Structure formats: C-alpha cells, structure tokens
Amino acid sequence: MTDYILRISKDEYEEGVFTNLCYYVGVTRQWGPGSKIFFARKKKGRDSFIGHGVIERIEGASELPKEERDECQRRGWKWKLYFGSSICKYQEPVSIKEILGEDYKPGKYLHGRIIQPEAVEAVLRVARYL
Numbered sequence: 040m041t042d043y044i045l046r047i048s049k050d051e052y053e054e055g056v057f058t059n060l061c062y063y064v065g066v067t068r069q070w071g072p073g074s075k076i077f078f079a080r081k082k083k084g085r086d087s088f089i090g091h092g093v094i095e096r097i098e099g100a101s102e103l104p105k106e107e108r109d110e111c112q113r114r115g116w117k118w119k120l121y122f123g124s125s126i127c128k129y130q131e132p133v134s135i136k137e138i139l140g141e142d143y144k145p146g147k148y149l150h151g152r153i154i155q156p157e158a159v160e161a162v163l164r165v166a167r168y169l
Contacts, residue, residue, distance in 0.1 A: 041074055042076070042077070043074060044079050044135075044153075045076050045151065046147065046149045047079065047080045047089070053089070056126070060123055061121045061122060062120050062122070063114070072094050072095060075091055075159060076120065077162060079135060081146075086134075086136065086143075086145055087134055088162055091127055091162070092122030098118070098121070129167060130167040142158075
C-alpha cells in the first residue's frame with residue numbers, strides 16, 4: 040500500500056475535505072482503498088501537515104453526476120477520493136520540513152508525492168487530533 044501527500048491550496052478546499060470527507064485530485068497516482076493521504080497546507084509560514092485520511096473508495100470524474108463531472112472538467116480534476124470517518128484534522132500543524140528532513144521539497148512539489156512509512160510513523164507520533 041502506498042501513502043501520499045496532497046497539498047491543499049485554498050481555504051474552501053480545506054473546509055471541503057474535512058466537511059465532505061472527500062477530495063478531488065487532478066494528479067494520477069496508484070490511488071487505492073487503504074492508502075493514507077496526508078493533507079498539506081501552508082500554515083504559520085511553513086508547509087505543514089494539517090490532517091490525514093484513509094481512502095475508502097475512488098471514483099473517476101467520468102463516473103460522477105453531470106454537474107459534478109462538469110466542475111471536475113473545468114478544474115482539471117480526474118478523481119474523487121472518499122475518506123469517510125477515517126479523516127482526522129490535527130489540532131496544530133505538523134512541520135513537513137521537520138518530518139521529511141533532507142527529502143523536503145517545498146510547495147507544489149509536495150502534491151501527489153509518496154510519503155515513506157518512516158515519515159508516516161513520525162507524523163502519527165507527533166500529531167494531536169481534534
């Protein structure tokens with residue numbers, strides 16, 4: 040099972056992922072049920088993990104209802120990832136640079152990146168959940 044980082048770029052997307060328990064993505068990876076997704080966002084001037092979820096199911100944009108499909112096409116999204124109750128938001132952001140160390144690449148380079156098992160364990164060890 041491969042785990043990934045997804046970078047959230049807007050407040051509305053952050054609110055949506057934790058409210059609707061799903062996230063739309065344009066990058067193609069080997070998304071699969073059981074994969075952990077760590078949500079990244081710029082917080083307090085640094086790239087940080089703000090939460091995570093485990094993928095329960097995936098739908099391609101072409102499988103969605105017309106209105107949703109049209110929105111996906113407009114925004115360049117190819118997949119809808121569903122998380123269900125597995126989604127967790129952290130009380131405090133967790134510094135990505137501190138977790139990844141020398142492997143850290145800022146900003147857009149985080150989106151869709153694989154996160155190694157040691158880094159997953161480190162995040163889960165220091166994160167405090169809401």
